Amino acid sequence: MPQAEVLLGERLVGIWDFRLLDGQEDYPGLALERLELLLDIGPGGRAVRGALGQRPFDKGNLQVFGELDAGKVPNLRWKLTDHAGQVYDCQAIFDEIWGNWSSGGGQATISGALSELGRQHGFSTRQARFVAVRRPFVLARERLPYRPELKAWLMSPGHRLFHQVWHAARDRWRHLDETQRRGVRGLGWQPGPEGKERDARGKERHRNGSGEDFLFMHRDMVLKARAMQPLPSWPSLPAPRPYIGHGVQAFVDYVENHDGYSVPPSWEIPGDDGFNAWLLGIKSSDGYFGNFQLWEAQYQNPEYLSNLCLGELGSRIELGIHDWLHMCWASLARDPNSGLSMPYARNPVDFSERWFREDNDFLGDAFSSHLNPVFWAFHGWIDDRIEDWFLAHEQAHPGEVLRTFVDGVPWFAPGRWVELARPWLGPQQAGCGAWLQGNGGGGELDIETMKLALRIIHSDETEVERLSRRIPLRPWYGRHLPPGPGGKQ
Ligand SMILES: [Cu+2]
Secondary structure, three states, X not given: OOHHHHHHHHHHOEEEEEEEOOOOOOOHHHOOOOEEEEEEOOXXXXXXXXXXXXXXXXXXXXEEEEEOOHXXXXXXXXXXXXXXXXXXXXXXXXXOOOHHHOHHHOOOEEEEEEEEOOOOOOOOOOXXXXXXXXXXXXXXXXXXXXXXHHHHHHHOHHHHHHHXXXXXXXXXXXXXXXXXXXXXXXXXXXXOOOXXXXXXXXXXXXXXXXXXXXXXHHHHHHHHHHOOOOOOOOOOOOOOOOOHHHOHHHHHXXXXXXXXXXXXXXXXXXXXXXXXXXXXXXXXXXXXXXXXXXXXXXXXXXXXXXXXXHHHHHHHHHHHHHHHHHHHOOOOOEOOOOOOEOOOOOOOOOOOHHHHOOOOOOOOOOOOHXXXXXXXXXXXXXXXXXXXXXXXXXXXXXXXXXXXXXXXXXXXXOOOOOXXXXXXXXXXXXXXXXXXXXXXXXXXXXXXXXXXXXXXHOHHHHHHHHHHOOOOOOOHHHOOOOOOOOOOO
């Protein structure tokens, strides 16, 4: 399946508000108010299918048939038929004036003309010109609001920076030189005890306990958030977009993101083919059925789980399905001031005021991901796998894993299957970095400490960026492009 067609498909699928510009007398059936053009392309599909009609879409829709041919863009040509046997020829232009605005589910237009099929164009031909405007993707935050208390906690600068530096320190530790490490240690932000730091992506990742840090820190976060508002886990990973041919209403509900859990449209980083193909793949039905569902089954398979240490379970989840979940449900990032799309997302050391606003809930960046309501659904799902792991061990060798509490959080005692007595939650000294510890930490000083730690952690990247005068980066959770377990992705 050529990528150009997939990308074009991503731009066409959706709900378009349809309006005749003229010819109303000749085409009274198309001159109705609130006509909607629904466009879909099946998984791996090479054709555009759709419907033109009015809610509730249960009768009287016109059917749309067209080839999906990126070589002809911006020209589109479709046949439309109604139930009475009337057939229309539709020639249209897919409007690119919006440029990158139309990628990632932003606004776009299709404008063109309809005529009765079987008549040649000319003065006697009745043509009707139309325009169709795509509705932007409805973001999860519009469907799944927070209570004020929880929202305030999540969007506080301290919490944003805590989450970012916690992930960045362990993800980048193996790339830091001695000077950088000394700097980070001096601020208390080394991931784990000094000299025995637990880097999350290095050779020892499955054995050094970093996976326990990952599971424990997020369990702590989920418990504290749930104390302010119920945030249910996904009982299973939400199914991909239903094909319009299986039911128009189900398609519409999905595209309008009724439950908040629809996968947002993909986007492209210019020139970064590896990222673009990966993102399309993880957001596709193939990605869901061929990879997500396999992971989902593996992490509930007692035989597999009973042979894993807790740290290896956490580390495998973190570096695989966790990156996928973040990026699959991420929407194209936008500049909070201008609304312009930012396919690379925020620079990790850009601490301008605008990024701290509540609308910055981009799932691809640890600075903002925890503001996105989908975060809690899938981190809850990940957390529920810990119980599956425990039950699997109980069944295979009862008593080898013992429950305990760590800082009031239900956890497990060190032993054959558990490495650490104290997973890493950031600096333990009073005040410093204690953002998850009850009162919300120590104020301005901590905020500046965390910014400084991030500047040190990213200092080599900033240099590269300065020299090359560009931002050669990807969104945080889209940097590593892990393969799925299905082998194809
Ligand atoms: Cu996190």
